[in-house]
Amino acid sequence: MSRELGFGMAVNEALHLALESDPDVILLGEDVAGGGARDSGDVDEMGGVLGTTKGLVKSFPGRVLDTPISEMGIIGTAVGAAATGLRPVAELMFMDFLGTCLDPLLNQAAKLRYMFGGKVRVPLTVRTVSGAGMQAAAQHSQSLYWITTGIPGLKTVIPSNPADAKGLLLSAIRDDNPVIFCEAKGVLGLTGEVPEGDYTVPLGEAALLRSGGDVSLVGLGCTVPVCMEAAAQLAAEGIEADVLDLRSLQPLDEEAILSSLAKTGSMVVVDEATPRCGIASDVAALCVDRGFDSLNAPVKRVTAPHAPVPFSQVLERAYMPAAADVIAAVRELG
Amino acid sequence: MSRELGFGMAVNEALHLALESDPDVILLGEDVAGGGARDSGDVDEMGGVLGTTKGLVKSFPGRVLDTPISEMGIIGTAVGAAATGLRPVAELMFMDFLGTCLDPLLNQAAKLRYMFGGKVRVPLTVRTVSGAGMQAAAQHSQSLYWITTGIPGLKTVIPSNPADAKGLLLSAIRDDNPVIFCEAKGVLGLTGEVPEGDYTVPLGEAALLRSGGDVSLVGLGCTVPVCMEAAAQLAAEGIEADVLDLRSLQPLDEEAILSSLAKTGSMVVVDEATPRCGIASDVAALCVDRGFDSLNAPVKRVTAPHAPVPFSQVLERAYMPAAADVIAAVRELG
Amino acid sequence: MQWNREQLLDSYRKMRTIRAFEEKLTELVSAGKMGGFMHLYAGEEAVAVGVCAQLAGGDFVSSTHRGHGHCIAKGVEVAGMMAELFGRATGVCKGRGGSMHIADIEKGMLGANGIVGAGIPLTTGAALTAKLKQTGAVAVAFFGDGATNQGSFHESLNMASNWKLPAVYVVENNGFGEFTPTDFVIPVKDIAVRAESYAMNSDIADGMDFFDVFEKAGRAIERARSGGGPTLLECKTYRFHGHYVGDPLVYRSKEEAEDWIQNRDPLLRFEDRALAEGLLDSDALRRVDKLVEEEIAAAVEAAEAAPLPDPAEVDADVYAESPA
Amino acid sequence: MQWNREQLLDSYRKMRTIRAFEEKLTELVSAGKMGGFMHLYAGEEAVAVGVCAQLAGGDFVSSTHRGHGHCIAKGVEVAGMMAELFGRATGVCKGRGGSMHIADIEKGMLGANGIVGAGIPLTTGAALTAKLKQTGAVAVAFFGDGATNQGSFHESLNMASNWKLPAVYVVENNGFGEFTPTDFVIPVKDIAVRAESYAMNSDIADGMDFFDVFEKAGRAIERARSGGGPTLLECKTYRFHGHYVGDPLVYRSKEEAEDWIQNRDPLLRFEDRALAEGLLDSDALRRVDKLVEEEIAAAVEAAEAAPLPDPAEVDADVYAESPA
Ligand SMILES: Cc1ncc(C[n+]2csc(CCOP(=O)(O)OP(=O)(O)O)c2C)c(N)n1
């Protein structure tokens, strides 16, 4: 059975299932339990700034914890808790705040197991909201998953739809490694079919959303709908595109990328993050290494410009990759 | 006139010149003025943990400041000082500590100018020691310049020899943007010819260190000597390599990369950083985009594995790219 | 305490401008004419204005996500602010910053800041500049109670105290960080006690009373300027609106809010005292009200007519051209 | 105060082991047999051992770059430590960690840490686990005076106090952070006062006196275990060696160092009191000394004979296999 659910409610459902099925799962973050209504009936009316954790503290009292505005403390504490027997899901309200808590991820969560000679597990999940599209401007709109992807010891995932959000989040929480779970603003407003009950989407598997032999379009998070739209428009002129949703950024599903490339011979990678040292470069580099023999054309990257995210809506629209940009890149392939 | 100078002393000389030529230049960081000998004759005997800033506080009293162990405070303060009229050179003792001070770089230094509509300059330099090779292990050996490179608004440079260190540091300090200056452990022990007096090496220009038509070897920091060694060995078997030292990671000298590729048709990029979302991917992605027509073979990346840096010397040696790895990659090009 | 009629009228005008400016914003957001994340300062006007009335043009302030009040108090032009919030090319940040990053360094305003606590080190740096370049300037950081739980607060105050920097750290304790009451997350009654960790001076002001803030800020600023080192000044205040525009406000009681709004409105308290003590007369205040209304109406009109930024300039001004 | 002969002998043995272990390291480093960045704990033995003597096996400690003492005090095997520092496959971390990241979670030792201050949140997390899972465990963070200037200290202590976690924060105030005297960078005399920012209990112990540390740590740990919340315990101490092996030590006076080393050596003070009060006898202590020497010699011998890690395993153990 499945029904239509919003992205946030799919996340909420996964959290509910995770809390229910494992007493070691806890949630912590700013206002995740709703803050000041603690002593009234509306205790978790707010459920975080975006309402995603609504209702959970009522069902799981004592396991959904509001924290001070102390990201270093929140994430660092969650790492320590994960290493000693809990399975925390910490909320980093916006991914831009990574700047205030990188150390516990970079130097602790990611490295403890290796440094300890394999003797510890750090089953930590960090849920965070990434990306542009709400005019939240430079410090509340970044897609910084390339940083967490690049850090050995972390895993990073970014679902593009509610069903994957639920399944990937359950996998992330149950994984025995630190996983960064990105909720891209550009898909937060989506609703979609979401299976009921408990299921997981495995980490490290891309999803082929559309099949076509002419060109591969590779997206992640909110650029997946952009690729689908571009594919639809291209189809109207007879160009059939493969559309691959990466879903996991680390581990990266290299085989899915290479097999799409083998089929089409050309690829456009679409990422809303900035261009340097990003996922798009990694995918292109993979193609020109292991996929070299399949290549019939340049690999094009459609990304944000090398600039902060602007406030003004006209600028923000120009900043974010759109279907027209993808189509233009496909045309450049000749 | 030039003479042999160690890497650290070349950096020291650049700092001296910068302080001398501009009264707005200040240095700040942990023990950069030598700490507790303040009231004795040995005031700056120590000059930071690696002795790089030795002697400067005596020549420029009041302008070389020891700080608490507060990286967020140090870098954040330096950003505020840079925005209001000073030209600070802050020391981040090891680049691994980026985790404790990312926000002032990511969300402040890099973005103020853009967010302010172009109305501010942030002439900040952050000197930091990066990389492996001293058995300093997981939390004191990282090459995290891919993070600063990927952040729009920052520049990042990494010299491979003393002469470039001096010239690039002077450029970095005099640049009106925040620049991250990486001193790679793997080249800290080098000595080399260093011109006397004041000179600059422009940001954004790679250096072609050796010319050869068969394959391009691209290095940065401590992989430059590795590439040179590989090139020498390859030459012995009749394979002539172009060796390009990137020097600047952002801005990246794309033209130099592409023109080497145009000459050789094949490339190996050698970086001591981890493989995901790094400089090597960016260079490879550039080749398969703008350089596609020049490509005769896959672009190979020789990097560290996707793992933290180990302590044990045998492991650390296996971890770091060596000439043999470069040569093996060249052979794979067929 | 020293003040003159001019200064008082100007302060009243600034408080009134903040209030009226934000009333207009609420209207514009409801009408769908403005977007983005927006946090209103209304209710806290006496803090920004009481402090900034003691500052000179060359002094610096840093601000927070709740930055409109600090901008106006530090002299940023309303027209440029309004255009900014409309995302226009004529905005004070060319439409790139928006409400959360509004700034005007020419006015000594180092920016609103989307990162809680991040303005505190910026101010510390501005104070370091003032000290080393001997400019005589003072730098003030405004930040919320919630921000005092950030590492940047701790590290900055310690550094400023060690170096005896000419800085004032103003904590606007409005009782909440988002939806969470301050006493859930700060186990001390007065945040001012945190100064003791740094051997720093501290003071507590009634943040709803312009005169009290003015006096205590004056002392702190004077101390900073004369080499006496930094101060942590806690101003007890309240935000009249929700955390952001649209906040359903279920986490605080209506009675509590009503009490603050009805009985402690800083504009009314200012007026009561100014009239009672004959410092200003009612006509003068009403004339200011009218001028403010006109200024804001004009700002809206100009902003609506102003050009949008050119999308081609989306990546302009990322880097400064360098002489080198 | 409660103690028995067994406990005292064990504590002496641990202090002696730390001292002898590090004397051996100095030798090995000078002989070029060991590499890496190494920070010695000698002089501070009474702190680690005095605190850990009050802990049980299920309790946790986090440590710093100066971690050998905390390891030994918490019961980590010397043989595995020595092999680790030799970079052997038999090391307690398989040669991957080294001195700065030595750890043994099975012994409740959450790791030395190359990042100043980073162990503090880890301990806070371990205390959260203890509280939520009601394990009855206590978590202790050891860290230096310098680390109290890190944001992680501030954020963690505030959270721990708010949540009344079963944690003890032990600051080893040895008067220096690297080459910089504590009073250059911390403007208060006693770091313990920083607890007041969090309404946290605090205490100050003579870190050169095992008995004083033991007593005060005991109180703090007991308070934590019984639900009374965390404590900041400042131990005044001194490192006998430089910041790292090789430090030329020009930043502190010879006289000061001599005074601490001659007159306050925690091992000598322990022995003096134990003998004077008839708690232990001299023969027993000398027997311990001998056993320790033997244990360390054996550890060196075993480590030198042990295999190096397989270079092919350089990227093993980055991720755990997951059931999912
Ligand atoms: C580092 C960081 N964490 C969290 C947030 C989200 N956030 C924005 S405002 C706010 C509350 C701030 O509370 P306070 O400092 O008391 O200021 P107030 O809003 O009450 O003026 C939070 C949590 C943020 N912007 N930055």
Ligand SMILES: Cc1ncc(C[n+]2csc(CCOP(=O)(O)OP(=O)(O)O)c2C)c(N)n1
């Ligand atoms: C975040 C960070 N900053 C700087 C350093 C470099 N460093 C290593 S130990 C040390 C001094 C620490 O002083 P303290 O906390 O007093 O501990 P002690 O060495 O005196 O035991 C410094 C600055 C580091 N390892 N981590």
Ligand SMILES: [Mg+2]
């Ligand atoms: Mg507040």
Ligand SMILES: [Mg+2]
């Ligand atoms: Mg110390």
